[in-house]
Amino acid sequence: MSRQVGLYIEDLSEGQSASFTKTVTETDVVLFAGISGDTNPVHVDAEFAKGTIFKERIAHGMLTAGFISTVLGTKMPGPGAIYLSQTLNFKAPVKIGDTVTALCTVATIKVEKRRALIHCQCKVGDTVVVEGEAVIMVPSRKT
Amino acid sequence: MSRQVGLYIEDLSEGQSASFTKTVTETDVVLFAGISGDTNPVHVDAEFAKGTIFKERIAHGMLTAGFISTVLGTKMPGPGAIYLSQTLNFKAPVKIGDTVTALCTVATIKVEKRRALIHCQCKVGDTVVVEGEAVIMVPSRKT
């Protein structure tokens, strides 16, 4: 059986990047509310949301943050990497129907410690909606 | 008709806390994979997961982080608050069937800036699985 393996720390270089793009749908918001328990009315109550500064329902921030995890866990570095930490700055709302691109770019690599600092940015069009830094432990070829 | 409103910045005090507890199920992991696109085999491939240090499939870190959002968005401060930032340290894996409690505790309050720094900790039994800090903008009664 072919083993699913991602990149090794030796395969990464500064400035290297990968991305994932997904449209956030009403279904995503309903399902995220169910699995997280987060039924904040700004996500599930259209009347309430109208009265907020967002004017309409917005997606859960952690759903958008999940797209960062998708890049890190499936593309770069991919399977085998271990997620150590993530900072998240929520800069703008994601509305239902928005298409979000999560772009992850390698900032610094510490080969001996097998760690990579990765800059993460989620955008809707030209607007940055979430920004932060991930620290990932990446397997080495010299195990 | 009663409006759903959360706490105001004047209602918060240092040390105040709220929590949410949920068992993480196989369904949650499948649905999170679907809505986020994070199909990392450590979450969806039991054979692959056996060969990792976790020995079995683990839940997405952002799903666990979502429980923090549930506390902040539905309990303390609740509806009306705006999520500005979150740091997340992934300290231990959450396995399918684990019951996670997210506990949020007010650390510092800046009433004039309408901001609260909230310490966030997710535990499975006595093990801390995720830890971090949230910054929340909280509505004031003096609008």
Added chain:
Amino acid sequence: MSRQVGLYIEDLSEGQSASFTKTVTETDVVLFAGISGDTNPVHVDAEFAKGTIFKERIAHGMLTAGFISTVLGTKMPGPGAIYLSQTLNFKAPVKIGDTVTALCTVATIKVEKRRALIHCQCKVGDTVVVEGEAVIMVPSRKT
């Protein structure tokens, strides 16, 4: 295009019955929590549920009640009928993995008023879990 039509009031007779059977799964409970917002820990927190008289997580009562609606809306009388009222007595818990049969039996018919009183019973094995009465407005052939 063939029109989907159910039974007419003239097609019903006292004692006539129909049923629907479904196994209640973990997925059903997670999804019901999401669409209803009902994250009562007895449904989503296995640790909490252990400490209750039920000893384990139970399904939402309205999910079980939904199977009654399935019989009435898809089988007897079926499409075209209008649901006027329902009483529900929750007699025993439905646990995840239980297979529920909803049995609906015509009790009385008022042809001139186009209404049927239907006795409804949901069972898991020999245990009645939900019981009640529905009043349905049923179309007549003499429109």
Added chain:
Amino acid sequence: MSRQVGLYIEDLSEGQSASFTKTVTETDVVLFAGISGDTNPVHVDAEFAKGTIFKERIAHGMLTAGFISTVLGTKMPGPGAIYLSQTLNFKAPVKIGDTVTALCTVATIKVEKRRALIHCQCKVGDTVVVEGEAVIMVPSRKT
């Protein structure tokens, strides 16, 4: 770790109320159809629905009734209470996109029997869509 506990019978008073508001979406109707099996064309067939008195697809009555359960199980009385019975009068349809508020108000309390009769009303704007009475067994502080 803080235990999730609801109100005790001694905490309830006549006239006390709590509510939950949610917009009913297409996703909710699709998922409810899937988990309940209620594929009545008035819910899932837009062409059929056009020919009914409702003129468009409507939500399942038991989905709206589920919002009552959300109030009772998560707000008042909340975790620990046991749902004994519910009556439901379906007074008007809920259409996709409608925002429903379920308002529950304590009608009578029998402390010695640990039971509360709760009046339940679901509204869309000023229109009552579902109305009924719940009987709840509520834990007592004097256990």
